[in-house]
């Protein structure tokens with residue numbers, strides 16, 4: 448059978464997807480998580496706990512991959528932003544941050560993974576499970592327009608029509624706890640309420656996000672919120688003012 452690979456996002460959707468696949472006894476040969484270096488501590492803890500759970504069910508632990516520069520060194524997205532005096536590219540409307548720090552490290556791993564190499568040598572494709580939920584059919588449709596010689600894509604949550612609520616219920620039903628939304632803590636797609644939550648739960652991470660924002664040389668946009676700065680969100684929250692900002696949703700390759 449051709450290798451079946453899970454693109455694990457570290458959050459609710461892909462955790463529920465894996466549980467559903469196991470309940471249906473569908474094959475899983477490899478579970479990949481691409482670490483940008485910017486996840487919240489709760490997500491890193493979940494990866495370890497969930498790996499232990501997977502192992503007990505007889506499935507592979509999660510394999511963590513990271514972006515490595517041409518000189519062979521690991522560079523997190525945060526370090527790259529500080530070095531380039533820029534924000535994650537999604538703030539400018541591009542997908543490069545997810546392509547470079549999430550998709551490319553997974554592709555690179557598979558390009559050197561013998562079961563995938565053998566499959567491609569035989570002129571066949573690997574299967575990749577993606578955790579788009581039932582409300583993200585448009586993302587699956589857009590992805591289907593791209594021709595891919597190496598992978599066939601399957602979207603189990605769409606197949607089962609599982610939305611986020613259903614995913615949470617499935618996770619709870621097997622006793623897995625503390626699964627949070629996964630994304631870089633400085634992700635420009637964060638909603639203003641999520642920025643305030645970061646300020647309350649992880650003030651040290653918020654300070655690091657603000658450092659990225661302050662360090663960036665910005666011309667066309669105002670800050671991590673694109674048309675507003677995160678520092679303004681915090682200033683207004685501290686002054687107990689109503690936040691007039693709305694977040695933006697830009698398409699990227701990140702899954703939860």
Ligand code: SF4
Pocket residue numbers: 483535536537544545548549630631633634635636699701
């Ligand atoms: S979570 Fe946000 S900042 Fe991080 S890689 Fe994805 S789009 Fe970029």
